[in-house]
Amino acid sequence: MTIKHIATSPIPGMKPGTSGLRKKVIEFAAGNYLANFVQSVFNAVRPPQGFGGCTLVVGGDGRYFNAEAIQTVIRIAAANGFGRALVGQDGILSTPAASCVIRKHNAFGGLILSASHNPGGPDGDFGIKFNAANGGPAPEKITDAIHAESMRIDEILTLNTPAVDIGRIGSQRVGEMLVEVIDPVADYVELMRNLFDFNALRAAIAGGLRLTFDAMHAVTGPYAHAIFECELGAPAGTVKNGTPLPDFGGHHPDPNLVHAKHLLDLMMAPDAPDLGAASDGDGDRNLIIGRGIFIPPSDSLAMLAANAHLAPAYRNGIAGVARSMPTSAAVDRVAARLEVPCFETPTGWKFFGNLLDAGRITLCGEESAGTGSNHVREKDGVWAVLLWLSIIAARRQSVAEIARGHWAAYGRNYYTRHDYEGLDTAAAQALMKTLGELLPRLAGTSVGGRGIAMADDFSYTDPVDGSVSQNQGLRVIFEDGARIVYRLSGTGTTGATLRVYIERYEAGPALLAQDTQAALADLIATSRDLARLNEFTGREHPDVIT
Ligand code: VG1
Numbered sequence: 001m002t003i004k005h006i007a008t009s010p011i012p013g014m015k016p017g018t019s020g021l022r023k024k025v026i027e028f029a030a031g032n033y034l035a036n037f038v039q040s041v042f043n044a045v046r047p048p049q050g051f052g053g054c055t056l057v058v059g060g061d062g063r064y065f066n067a068e069a070i071q072t073v074i075r076i077a078a079a080n081g082f083g084r085a086l087v088g089q090d091g092i093l094s095t096p097a098a099s100c101v102i103r104k105h106n107a108f109g110g111l112i113l114s115a116s117h118n119p120g121g122p123d124g125d126f127g128i129k130f131n132a133a134n135g136g137p138a139p140e141k142i143t144d145a146i147h148a149e150s151m152r153i154d155e156i157l158t159l160n161t162p163a164v165d166i167g168r169i170g171s172q173r174v175g176e177m178l179v180e181v182i183d184p185v186a187d188y189v190e191l192m193r194n195l196f197d198f199n200a201l202r203a204a205i206a207g208g209l210r211l212t213f214d215a216m217h218a219v220t221g222p223y224a225h226a227i228f229e230c231e232l233g234a235p236a237g238t239v240k241n242g243t244p245l246p247d248f249g250g251h252h253p254d255p256n257l258v259h260a261k262h263l264l265d266l267m268m269a270p271d272a273p274d275l276g277a278a279s280d281g282d283g284d285r286n287l288i289i290g291r292g293i294f295i296p297p298s299d300s301l302a303m304l305a306a307n308a309h310l311a312p313a314y315r316n317g318i319a320g321v322a323r324s325m326p327t328s329a330a331v332d333r334v335a336a337r338l339e340v341p342c343f344e345t346p347t348g349w350k351f352f353g354n355l356l357d358a359g360r361i362t363l364c365g366e367e368s369a370g371t372g373s374n375h376v377r378e379k380d381g382v383w384a385v386l387l388w389l390s391i392i393a394a395r396r397q398s399v400a401e402i403a404r405g406h407w408a409a410y411g412r413n414y415y416t417r418h419d420y421e422g423l424d425t426a427a428a429q430a431l432m433k434t435l436g437e438l439l440p441r442l443a444g445t446s447v448g449g450r451g452i453a454m455a456d457d458f459s460y461t462d463p464v465d466g467s468v469s470q471n472q473g474l475r476v477i478f479e480d481g482a483r484i485v486y487r488l489s490g491t492g493t494t495g496a497t498l499r500v501y502i503e504r505y506e507a508g509p510a511l512l513a514q515d516t517q518a519a520l521a522d523l524i525a526t527s528r529d530l531a532r533l534n535e536f537t538g539r540e541h542p543d544v545i546t
């Protein structure tokens with residue numbers, strides 16, 4: 001085997017602090033861009049004894065450039081001395097399935113090729129990230145090391161080998177590395193079978209429980225077919241847009257109320273199925289809609305936590321919960337009632353890893369439609385649907401009844417997120433800087449008729465390893481518990497996206513039916529005034545309201 005040494009130089013654009021790399025396909029496909037990142041990862045994580053006995057898991061969401069990228073990864077992994085690569089057939093592995101495979105096969109880690117909910121195709125986005133041996137996104141210590149390596153890289157090690165046939169399950173050799181092409185679905189289905197009572201779900205579906213699942217032409221199609229239709233006996237057609245396509249059929253695989261509007265419309269009809277759900281490009285997000293009712297992700301997390309004991313895996317209760325800071329505090333109330341701890345972490349799944357590994361939490365989630373548990377170290381869209389189905393089947397109630405019952409018991413955290421997309425980066429940064437400077441003077445004052453209890457730039461100390469993550473979002477907390485949070489997105493690829501998160505708690509059944517935007521109207525106005533949004537961005541309205 002002859003290892004090729006390709007001279008290269010650092011390529012800018014790998015932001016420190018982000019768990020992976022997301023860019024336009026044209027940037028990724030140009031020159032050594034992808035190869036530089038992959039080599040930088042290996043340089044950052046190489047154990048002292050080398051990669052000899054190590055297994056690398058490789059797979060992606062099937063988007064444009066996925067197949068080529070996998071060949072590049074395989075050659076560089078072989079040249080860097082990996083013993084074995086496990087590759088999803090046709091290059092497919094959903095993010096939660098990759099996490100499952102890493103854990104089950106005791107892999108050293110994995111490279112997941114996806115830009116998640118970002119659009120795909122030749123003009124769309126591509127992405128790659130490294131997950132560690134626990135199956136979770138690399139923690140900041142590792143991502144910072146990857147960034148540092150990417151700034152000093154001068155050489156890529158690769159091989160001159162023909163492309164591996166990733167369409168055929170079985171083993172082949174690339175240089176000295178064993179490449180095993182695996183069924184991307186099997187390990188994941190087995191894990192779900194162990195967590196949930198498939199017999200009970202099958203009986204509920206046979207008894208009339210109806211589901212519709214939109215895979216948005218992204219990676220969850222094969223998983224949803226295998227589980228909902230084959231294992232649980234839901235009728236053919238339950239899974240919509242179930243074939244992964246390189247350009248996601250020209251759609252944006254983001255299961256929100258804008259890009260999955262058709263599902264919302266369908267679920268608002270009187271004869272709608274009991275549960276409507278969708279997932280994103282790489283299968284880690286979930287959208288949950290009951291007949292006639294959308295369940296905001298923060299509420300979904302709270303409702304799942306309150307009812308998790310109805311599924312076998314969580315029968316004995318949960319150890320604790322965690323939510324990202326901008327996620328509403330609905331789940332905090334459930335944790336208080338269950339008398340388990342509730343952790344508040346920065347945005348991004350990597351911050352849940354230590355808490356899950358240490359057994360301090362069982363369930364966790366984010367307002368951005370991510371929910372998961374200790375079964376893997378990623379958020380998991382199909383898992384969330386299975387847990388919802390389990391709860392509906394066990395309680396024999398509709399989603400609307402479960403939600404109204406929950407709000408009656410715990411009160412309701414009215415919550416919305418306003419996204420201002422494609423902003424001029426300098427303008428967005430100026431807004432954040434100005435607001436950040438204002439925050440220390442806000443406590444004790446009042447705005448829009450509300451007293452401000454505290455205002456700060458969120459900083460997190462990991463309770464397990466003590467590591468500190470700063471600048472994780474500007475938050476303004478009012479005396480009545482209402483909150484406004486501002487942060488800039490770390491996942492966009494065009495300009496800057498400002499996310500403004502707005503929340504207010506209300507107890508008492510009289511207000512349960514109120515429209516969320518109306519319930520938060522005064523805080524929404526305050527959020528714009530405080531940040532001088534119009535002045536900095538020239539925007540009158542957000543682009544996406546969730
Ligand atoms: C967004 C979400 C965040 C999520 C991240 C990755 O990040 O807000 O909650 O963890 O996407 O999700 P940002 O920085 O754009 O706000 V996924 O499904 O794209 O892996």
Ligand code: CO
Pocket residue numbers: 116117280281282283284285
């Ligand atoms: Co995703």
